[in-house]
Amino acid sequence: DADVTQTPRNRITKTGKRIMLECSQTKGHDRMYWYRQDPGLGLRLIYYSFDVKDINKGEISDGYSVSRQAQAKFSLSLESAIPNQTALYFCATSLGGRTDTQYFGPGTRLTVL
Amino acid sequence: GQQVMQIPQYQHVQEGEDFTTYCNSSTTLSNIQWYKQRPGGHPVFLIQLVKSGEVKKQKRLTFQFGEAKKNSSLHITATQTTDVGTYFCAGKGGATNKLIFGTGTLLAVQP
Numbered sequence: 001d002a003d004v005t006q007t008p009r010n011r012i013t014k015t016g017k018r019i020m021l022e023c024s025q026t027k028g029h030d031r032m033y034w035y036r037q038d039p040g041l042g043l044r045l046i047y048y049s050f051d052v053k054d055i056n057k058g059e060i061s062d063g064y065s066v067s068r069q070a071q072a073k074f075s076l077s078l079e080s081a082i083p084n085q086t087a088l089y090f091c092a093t094s095l096g097g098r099t100d101t102q103y104f105g106p107g108t109r110l111t112v113l
Numbered sequence: 114g115q116q117v118m119q120i121p122q123y124q125h126v127q128e129g130e131d132f133t134t135y136c137n138s139s140t141t142l143s144n145i146q147w148y149k150q151r152p153g154g155h156p157v158f159l160i161q162l163v164k165s166g167e168v169k170k171q172k173r174l175t176f177q178f179g180e181a182k183k184n185s186s187l188h189i190t191a192t193q194t195t196d197v198g199t200y201f202c203a204g205k206g207g208a209t210n211k212l213i214f215g216t217g218t219l220l221a222v223q224p
Contacts, residue, residue: 035214040122042201042216043156058211059114090155098163100205100212101146104155 003027004105006091012111019078021108023091029103031096032074034058034066037088037107046089049074050096081112115140115206119215127223132192134218136185136202143205145178145185146212150199192222 004025013019023032034046035058045058047066055066063085065077078085091105116139126132136145144163148156160169162178162185169176175188185202202215 040216042119043203043214045211045213048211094212098144099146099161101158101161102148102156102203102212104157107155 004091004093004103006089006105006108008108009106010109012113013081014113015080015082017081017112019081019110021076021089021091021110023074023076023105025072025091025093025103025105027093027095027103028071029093029095030071031094031100032068033092033094033102034064034074034076035090035092036060036085037090043090046076078110078112081110083112086110086112115213117202117204117213117215119200119202119218121218122216123219123221125221125223126192128194129191132189132196132220134187134200134202134220136187136204136215138183138204138206138213140206141182143182145182145202145204147176147185147187148201148203148214150201150217152198154198156199156201189220192220194222194224196220197222 007022030051033048035043044060049068067075089108092102094100119136146161147159150156166180167178173190177186199217199219201217203212
């Protein structure tokens with residue numbers, strides 16, 4: 001959805017560098033998520049936040065950290081990037097409730113050399 | 114923890130053939146959602162099923178939720194080249210309040 005934007009869209013970096021991926025949304029949703037996608041592994045949840053003061057680890061949070069700067073902004077950091085963090089990263093938002101449909105951003109393709 | 118598996122991981126069909134992907138959860142789900150990701154794109158919500166045994170249709174797509182609410186399927190009748198992409202199921206279940214995505218099925222359609 002154009003309502004969820006991610007920057008950068010592509011990034012190539014070297015092992016050991018600090019990287020920040022940013023996500024912004026205009027949907028007014030409280031819930032935001034960071035996923036990574038790897039072939040054959042589907043979408044795996046890294047971190048999620050149900051409101052500005054709430055941060056939770058997902059299934060693969062090691063090596064990552066997040067910051068929820070505002071309702072509309074949720075950033076993902078790799079403090080010291082390593083090659084196995086090469087992946088496609090998606091930010092998503094949801095309204096919550098029984099359906100909790102996820103609205104995804106366009107993704108960031110990260111390559112760590 | 115809760116796991117959601119999909120089979121097959123990859124399917125290649127001739128245009129006009131049918132296609133089915135299956136989703137299996139290790140725990141009972143409160144609901145199941147299906148998403149489609151076109152090549153180079155991002156996942157987009159297709160549908161949600163909530164009731165045990167529920168069946169929903171969207172044109173050539175038929176979605177089913179199992180009686181035990183631990184499995185689901187997506188069937189596409191007479192595939193078209195526009196159906197190419199990766200199909201993900203996702204469900205909430207157990208003690209978690211999070212949506213857990215399946216491993217996805219990549220569908221290729223040969224004209």
